[in-house]
Amino acid sequence: MSKKIRKNPLEASLHRRTFIKGIAAGLAGAVFAGGTADAFNWDAFLQKHFREMNEEEIKRVIERLEKEASLELKKEIHIAATKAMPNVKFGYGLDLSRCVGCRKCVYACVQENNQSRTPQVQWITVLRFKKGEKWIDLENSEKYYNPKEVPEKDFFYMPIQCQQCENPPCVRACPTKATWKEPDGIVVVDYNWCIGCRYCMAACPYGARRFNWAKPNIPEKELNPDTHYLGNRPRYKGVVEKCTFCIQRTRAGKYPACVEVCPVGARKFGNLLDPKSEIRYLIENKRVFRLKEDINTEPKFYYFFAT
Amino acid sequence: MITVLFKALGRTIIGDVRYYTWLAFLLVVIGLGANTYMQQLDKGLIITAMRDQVSWGFYISNFTFLVGVAAAAVLLVIPAYLYHFKPIKEIVLFGEMLAVTAIIMCILFIMVDMGQPMRVWHLLPLVGSMNFPSSLLAWDVIALNGYLVINFVLVMYALCRSVQGKEYRLSLVLPLILLSIPWAVSIHTVTAFLYNGFPSRPFWNASILAPRFLASAFCSGPAIMIILLQVIRKVSKVEIDNKAIAKIAELIAYTMGINLFLLGAEIFKEFYSGSIHKAPLEYLYFGLHGKTMLVPWMRTALVLNLVAFIIFLIPKARENFFALNLGAVLIIIGVYIEKGMGLIIPGFIPDSLGEIYEYWPTAQEGIITAAIWATGALIYTLMVKFSVPIYTRELLSEDK
Numbered sequence: 035m036s037k038k039i040r041k042n043p044l045e046a047s048l049h050r051r052t053f054i055k056g057i058a059a060g061l062a063g064a065v066f067a068g069g070t071a072d073a074f075n076w077d078a079f080l081q082k083h084f085r086e087m088n089e090e091e092i093k094r095v096i097e098r099l100e101k102e103a104s105l106e107l108k109k110e111i112h113i114a115a116t117k118a119m120p121n122v123k124f125g126y127g128l129d130l131s132r133c134v135g136c137r138k139c140v141y142a143c144v145q146e147n148n149q150s151r152t153p154q155v156q157w158i159t160v161l162r163f164k165k166g167e168k169w170i171d172l173e174n175s176e177k178y179y180n181p182k183e184v185p186e187k188d189f190f191y192m193p194i195q196c197q198q199c200e201n202p203p204c205v206r207a208c209p210t211k212a213t214w215k216e217p218d219g220i221v222v223v224d225y226n227w228c229i230g231c232r233y234c235m236a237a238c239p240y241g242a243r244r245f246n247w248a249k250p251n252i253p254e255k256e257l258n259p260d261t262h263y264l265g266n267r268p269r270y271k272g273v274v275e276k277c278t279f280c281i282q283r284t285r286a287g288k289y290p291a292c293v294e295v296c297p298v299g300a301r302k303f304g305n306l307l308d309p310k311s312e313i314r315y316l317i318e319n320k321r322v323f324r325l326k327e328d329i330n331t332e333p334k335f336y337y338f339f340a341t
Numbered sequence: 342m343i344t345v346l347f348k349a350l351g352r353t354i355i356g357d358v359r360y361y362t363w364l365a366f367l368l369v370v371i372g373l374g375a376n377t378y379m380q381q382l383d384k385g386l387i388i389t390a391m392r393d394q395v396s397w398g399f400y401i402s403n404f405t406f407l408v409g410v411a412a413a414a415v416l417l418v419i420p421a422y423l424y425h426f427k428p429i430k431e432i433v434l435f436g437e438m439l440a441v442t443a444i445i446m447c448i449l450f451i452m453v454d455m456g457q458p459m460r461v462w463h464l465l466p467l468v469g470s471m472n473f474p475s476s477l478l479a480w481d482v483i484a485l486n487g488y489l490v491i492n493f494v495l496v497m498y499a500l501c502r503s504v505q506g507k508e509y510r511l512s513l514v515l516p517l518i519l520l521s522i523p524w525a526v527s528i529h530t531v532t533a534f535l536y537n538g539f540p541s542r543p544f545w546n547a548s549i550l551a552p553r554f555l556a557s558a559f560c561s562g563p564a565i566m567i568i569l570l571q572v573i574r575k576v577s578k579v580e581i582d583n584k585a586i587a588k589i590a591e592l593i594a595y596t597m598g599i600n601l602f603l604l605g606a607e608i609f610k611e612f613y614s615g616s617i618h619k620a621p622l623e624y625l626y627f628g629l630h631g632k633t634m635l636v637p638w639m640r641t642a643l644v645l646n647l648v649a650f651i652i653f654l655i656p657k658a659r660e661n662f663f664a665l666n667l668g669a670v671l672i673i674i675g676v677y678i679e680k681g682m683g684l685i686i687p688g689f690i691p692d693s694l695g696e697i698y699e700y701w702p703t704a705q706e707g708i709i710t711a712a713i714w715a716t717g718a719l720i721y722t723l724m725v726k727f728s729v730p731i732y733t734r735e736l737l738s739e740d741k
Contacts, residue, residue: 079459083470153387159694171617172695173630194694203539209478210463211470227470229463230386230456233478235396239541241694245396245456248387271385272456329540 078102083211084224084263095226096263103268107252111259113267116285118218124279124334125219125313126290127302127322128193131339135160135184135191139292139301143195146280146291147266148258150250157244157277158195158292165190195292196221196242196277197325197333207237213274219306219334220279222264230272239326240333243276279303306334316340345504345736352736353726363722367715374712377705378453386456388705394698395689397454399706402681403713404450407443408485408532409558409680413566414440414492415525416559416592422511422518428582429589434499434732435573436566437492438724440525444489446717453709477535484524484531491521496728503731529554542688544621549607554680556600560646561676563589563596564669569721571666577729590665594653597672601650604643621687624697634699635686638678645675 077098087095096113103111140158149155161175165188169175175192185191202221205213212227213234235243249271261267262282269275280290284303288294293301304313313336316322320338356364381388391398417436420426452458463469464482473479498514511518533551540546567589574581608626611619623629625639652658652668659665691697702710730736 083463086470161694171620171691172693173617173620173691173697175695177694177696203541206475207478207539209472209476209482210460211472212463227460227463228457229460231451231454231478232396232456233476233535235393236536236688237539237541239539239693241393241692241696244393246385247389247392248385270457274456 078226081226083227085211085214092263099226099263099267107254107257107268109254109257109259111257111261111268113261113263114282115263116282118216118220119285121305121307123219123306124198124284125304125306125317126198126279126335127313127316128335128337129300129302129340130190130192130337131341132298132300133160133191133193134298134300135162135179135186135189136297138295138297139193142291142295143277145256146258146283147278148250148252148261148268149244149275150246150248150252150269151256152251153248155244155246155250155275157242157275158193159241160191160193162186162189162191164188192337194240194242194325195335196279197240197331197335198277198279200332200334201330203237203239203331204234204243207233209233216264216281218285220264220281220284221276222278222281223274223276224264225267225269225273225275228273230274232274234274239329239331243274245274246271342501342504345731348736349727349731352730353723356726364719367719367722370715371712371719374709374715377708377712381453381705381709382458386454388703390700390703390706392698392700394692394696395686395700397685397689398700399682399702399710400450400454402685403710404447404454405532405684406561406677406681407447407450407717408528409554409676410562410565411440411443411447411488411528412525412555412558413443413562415522416563416589417566418518418521418525420588422515426588428585432570432581432585434496434728435570435725437496437499438721438728439562439566439569440492441489441496442717442721442724444485444492445720446713447485448489449713449716450710453713477531477538480531481528481535484528488521488524488528491517491524495521496724500728500731503734504736506734526555529558536684536688541693543618544687545684547607547610549603553600553603553607556596556603557676557680559596560593560600560672561680563593564649564672564676567593567669568666568673571662573725573729577725578733578735579729586665587660590653590659590668593668593672594650594659597646597650597653601646620691624690625683625687629691630697632690632697632699634701635682639683642675642678642683645671646679649675 081095082091084092092115096115100111100113137160140156140160143149143158144151144156147157149157159177161172161177162179163169163175167174179189198219198221200219202215205215205221209231210227210229212229213221213223215221230245232245235245246269250269252268258266260282262285265278265281280288284290289303293303302312302316304311306313308314316338317336320340322336322338324333324336389398414433414436417429417433421430421433452461455461464471464479466473471479471482473483495514495517502508502510530551533554536542536545537547537550567586570581570586573579608622611622620629624632625635628636649668649671652664659668686700689698689700
């Protein structure tokens with residue numbers, strides 16, 4: 035009898051003894067959870083909210099995080115904490131008449147921002163619409179289109195990512211202030227403060243937030259070592275992440291990866307406070323619109339038609 | 342007094358074969374769930390069926406239903422203390438204990454849904470950085486924990502007075518009792534507002550949500566009470582007047598009527614106006630783009646609630662214990678579907694970019710959920726077992 039194999043509700047075959055051991059281990063584990071002090075990282079557990087730390091504390095935390103990350107990923111990484119530049123508010127423009135739906139932006143973003151490869155996490159979603167059909171309810175769009183070649187004759191495309199709202203519902207929702215809007219207008223997440231409740235995901239009208247359902251996994255040689263604390267540094271299982279306008283690049287005076295990679299020049303980026311910037315020019319001279327204007331989130335992400 | 346409490350505590354481990362079998366069963370379910378939860382801690386929430394499209398699922402559905410159950414207490418408190426309806430005054434303790442149990446289960450469901458449960462202290466005021474008053478989730482933390490404390494204190498007070506062989510001194514706890522009434526309403530309102538407040542989810546963003554929450558909560562909570570009271574009456578020496586049960590049944594007739602009316606109002610508005618925001622409701626009752634996973638469940642819930650309403654509406658029917666119990670069970674199942682999966686899932690279907698990801702919980706989610714229900718059953722069983730000999734003055738007379 036003891037060797038008899040039975041099916042348990044987890045759909046894995048187990049020996050009866052293992053099964054009973056499992057129940058016992060489960061109960062014991064529940065009682066002593068957290069009791070294994072040797073493996074427990076107290077520094078991480080007690081780490082303060084990013085915005086409540088002073089320069090010195092941030093420096094020490096970053097040193098620890100860099101060490102943890104390099105041990106774990108077997109590659110030296112650098113974590114910056116560059117602050118927002120004064121008199122800068124970032125804005126984004128996307129030319130729908132140019133986009134060909136190639137998804138180069140999606141993969142450049144994954145590469146630059148160290149998104150998990152398995153399971154796949156992507157911050158940009160490209161929707162495909164059939165020409166001539168109504169597209170306001172988005173339900174008729176296709177996210178998983180997979181043709182041999184783009185653009186396809188009867189379709190047009192609309193990339194969507196975090197709209198960096200001036201009035202972000204996700205920030206209001208977060209019960210722990212783990213996500214907030216920076217002075218340059220970028221909505222960021224402290225991956226060490228997020229409790230993973232996913233209330234922000236329910237609040238976001240643009241499906242822009244991603245959750246790490248499993249431990250993120252990136253092949254060592256694909257890891258981008260130049261990171262920012264509030265941006266593309268390695269994330270944890272069980273926290274939320276999102277597009278940060280490539281905070282590690284844009285605060286260093288570079289374009290976001292998606293802007294740089296776009297083969298048709300559909301993506302524009304700049305400082306909304308600078309009257310001579312390209313983004314200001316197109317807002318003032320092109321026919322622009324913002325997604326779901328009716329709910330007053332005030333996105334800093336402008337769609338337009340240049341032709 | 343202390344010795345009596347210790348004696349009562351000792352009593353909780355003494356029982357007949359049925360009692361031990363029941364406890365053993367609950368412990369096995371809890372053990373299985375704890376084991377599965379360890380697996381979830383290790384691998385992450387990927388073992389659930391939740392994904393970015395449907396980011397809340399079975400755990401939050403159960404949480405929502407149980408916030409409603411916690412209401413049972415207040416529906417008993419009002420007639421007991423404000424109208425001095427004696428038959429109910431004698432059983433109000435069991436309602437308050439149900440509230441305590443339901444809130445503990447709510448907290449457990451939130452905990453297992455969290456991606457980083459060790460960081461739960463970030464939520465707390467002072468040590469963490471509670472986003473109050475901006476985040477409705479922060480409000481809910483206060484509302485639920487406050488309700489837990491209020492009911493726990495009321496239960497302990499009642500028991501301590503019983504131990505001393507004295508009646509309730511109402512003057513002492515009246516402020517707390519009066520506070521518990523609006524507070525019970527507030528836990529529902531705040532939980533409803535939690536979903537209600539964001540235009541990103543048109544299905545939740547309807548002003549009817551909070552009233553519907555209250556109406557359905559005041560159906561399911563009392564229905565559970567009706568069943569529990571009969572069980573307690575059967576397995577212990579506590580006497581429960583039929584009048585008390587009849588009163589609760591009468592209350593359910595009203596609240597279910599209101600609940601069905603509000604549902605009708607919602608269905609009319611969505612389907613008659615026919616805007617794109619009717620999609621979630623369409624998904625629930627008819628299916629959307631050929632996706633119909635919840636349709637049979639929602640239609641079942643509707644039928645169950647209607648049948649139960651008819652049973653509770655007819656005085657002759659609800660005075661018959663078979664019909665009464667049938668009605669109560671139908672309501673519990675009906676509201677469980679409607680206020681659980683039927684409320685949470687359509688918030689995400691279609692998702693905010695129009696995708697339809699059909700969610701159905703995995704076996705692991707089911708086991709963890711079952712274990713939390715078993716934990717609740719265990720807590721309630723032990724509380725009843727502990728308090729009954731005190732309440733019936735059984736221990737007190739032994740002492741003398």
